[in-house]
């Protein structure tokens with residue numbers, strides 16, 4: 001992709017999403033182009049400025065009836081893309097249900113409730129229940145760190161914390177280990193505990209989690225239910241990530 | 254630090270240093286530790302990370318990814334039964350694993366309290382033409398039967414060293430039944446390379462393109478084009494990788510080729526290296542075939558001695574190329590070319606996002622050709638005999654021949670080489686499959702066909718296969734076969750993307766429910782809906798094919814599912830009797846009163 005950027009830094013071209021023509025710059029993905037044009041494509045593991053990951057598959061779109069992940073697929077002139085269709089949103093709803101039932105999400109007792117992107121996605125897609133039988137997996141909680149809490153029950157394996165630590169904080173605190181349904185988040189320290197890692201409260205990795213898996217201690221329920229991010233905003237609002245991040249770091253703002 | 258700990262650390266360090274000096278690949282170092290200590294402890298992980306200068310979390314993540322690495326000690330005899338429909342522990346109709354478990358008083362998945370023996374099941378080990386098979390400390394034992402199980406139990410209890418077990422048990426045969434253009438003649442060593450030098454790189458490339466050779470690993474991409482893209486890509490170095498991961502259940506032709514045609518394979522890799530300008534090659538050998546390693550190493554050594562590998566090959570100045578072997582550790586996904594490259598790089602085998610493709614961004618980010626064993630061997634023959642010779646065999650779209658691994662319900666399982674275009678009926682006649690009701694072509698990830706389709710033909714435009722062809726007779730319960738495949742995919746999913754990670758488990762659970770007699774029409778519809786989603790929305794070829802057996806089965810063998818349904822609209826997933834299993838195990842009970850029906 002970087003080669004493309006070098007080749008034609010100023011080429012401007014267009015793709016079509018649900019009939020709407022959208023410009024893109026060489027090197028952009030479909031997601032980049034869509035968000036820049038104010039078109040929402042659902043996403044959980046994508047974050048502007050981070051290396052695209054392509055794992056959650058919320059951003060699936062159809063390009064001339066072939067499935068693709070918008071966050072990793074390079075925009076190519078003339079692509080005819082379906083995005084906001086009943087069939088795609090149905091697939092996304094099922095994928096969201098999968099994320100719910102493989103973990104242990106008890107929203108009413110979760111501090112992230114109302115600020116949680118997974119929960120907001122469920123509302124956005126009209127998801128009313130987990131639909132599938134719960135997996136009830138046993139997952140480890142790590143409360144060892146003085147200021148940061150890690151509850152793997154709620155982890156959706158999006159690797160945003162992994163990337164934030166590497167790409168923004170210049171550390172390498174998190175990784176995913178294991179295979180298949182046993183995949184889980186691990187901490188890069190001799191004991192495997194957060195307390196022995198070099199994670200600090202000010203790290204981006206401590207704040208980026210879209211769900212309630214990584215939380216800052218002693219700041220619970222500072223914003224009352226009813227005034228939380230998704231009480232006031234739709235998940236489909238573009239640029240909301242920035243608002244959330246500012247809010248998580250400075251709740252009074 | 255007390256002296257005991259100091260000793261352990263000292264031993265760890267010396268084993269790590271020694272293994273690293275042999276081969277700097279993480280998988281190799283971890284294998285040495287697993288072998289020595291029967292597990293990879295947290296201290297070992299720390300020492301490896303320090304010695305190889307890797308993040309602790311990366312080493313940890315790799316240990317937990319591969320089936321043959323363990324954090325909890327295995328037994329001094331580690332026994333792994335294949336669970337494939339052809340070479341699995343149920344292949345003869347009796348549960349041989351349960352039988353051995355009773356003899357040794359051990360439950361599958363566990364290590365016995367005295368540390369003597371551990372037992373588990375593992376995905377297909379590629380012995381499908383030999384009946385039920387297992388690996389003991391990595392060595393295959395084939396053609397298992399009940400009598401052998403008794404003897405194995407006795408040998409284990411007596412702690413008899415493996416060298417003193419009956420040698421014939423370890424005898425793995427080639428079983429070549431039909432030879433075609435590739436298997437018929439054994440090329441004399443070096444003849445392909447010397448012919449190639451006369452052609453030069455451009456000429457070689459053009460012969461390969463002209464030949465119409467397409468990849469034999471399953472996807473069928475033009476080999477010549479792949480080599481050309483790699484040659485044209487920008488890069489500091491180029492690599493040639495042979496995919497000998499052969500993990501698709503029912504496939505064993507690469508095992509035979511590695512055993513009996515290794516020279517032609519290494520020659521093909523050198524031909525490719527010359528054509529694309531690579532200096533280094535890798536053979537990625539599946540862990541299940543580790544027993545072939547000494548043989549392959551000796552072939553490489555002999556070729557170095559003959560000037561066919563190394564510096565200035567065949568006295569051609571600047572033609573430098575050598576091959577290292579990296580052995581996998583039990584992960585089907587590492588057959589997917591980009592996951593294979595990740596694994597070579599010492600990471601978990603997670604398929605990369607494409608584009609970019611390996612031909613431009615492969616091993617260490619450099620242009621890389623990945624080809625199947627058979628593809629390289631075909632290339633050697635093409636260079637020698639010319640593209641016209643190759644094109645003369647097969648069909649318009651599918652030139653040449655295909656080497657099949659045939660197993661299952663037939664009189665003569667083994668290796669069959671046919672020109673592309675052969676009908677399934679012909680193949681079934683030749684292998685003595687008298688009452689086939691179904692054939693699985695290309696393994697579980699391929700296509701399941703019924704007898705109405707036996708006139709279909711083998712080829713990239715009809716029935717494509719990486720080499721697996723499994724026959725199922727009228728006596729087979731097709732639902733059991735499909736359930737087996739669903740378990741395989743759930744076990745082998747890499748876990749990267751949601752549809753495959755969660756979807757393959759939901760499919761497995763749903764099929765278990767139906768096979769257990771608790772399924773309803775609603776469950777069948779759910780299977781169809783889920784299978785379609787997993788197929789269309791997964792990240793890589795594993796997820797995209799994992800639901801094929803279910804979708805093919807629902808279409809072609811609906812009665813296999815329907816006859817098991819309960820005629821209610823809905824049955825809960827929760828099974829009271831199954832929930833008591835743990836309690837039964839703890840209390841060592843399995844009598845009628847310990848069950849609820």
Ligand SMILES: Cc1cc2nc3c(=O)[nH]c(=O)nc-3n(C[C@H](O)[C@H](O)[C@H](O)COP(=O)(O)O)c2cc1C
Pocket residue numbers: 467468469470471472473474496497498499500501585586587588589590591623624625626628629793794795
């Ligand atoms: C899950 C999965 C497993 C695969 N396993 C193998 C394998 O064991 N051997 C192989 O040659 N190709 C395998 N492939 C195909 C490879 O990705 C790749 O296409 C092939 O190695 C290219 O070589 P070829 O062009 O010579 O066929 C697999 C693909 C997938 C998606």
Ligand code: SF4
Pocket residue numbers: 104105106107108110111112113114116117118119154211212213
């Ligand atoms: S992380 Fe989100 S979805 Fe999970 S329990 Fe908390 S609020 Fe609910």
Ligand code: SF4
Pocket residue numbers: 154155156157158159160161162185208209210211213214
């Ligand atoms: S902890 Fe949060 S950010 Fe990290 S992988 Fe899990 S869900 Fe994603």
Ligand code: FES
Pocket residue numbers: 042043044045046053054055056057058059060069070071072
């Ligand atoms: S947002 Fe594209 S896969 Fe997660």
Ligand code: FES
Pocket residue numbers: 604746747748749750751752753754791792793795796
């Ligand atoms: S690609 Fe491995 S889980 Fe989907």
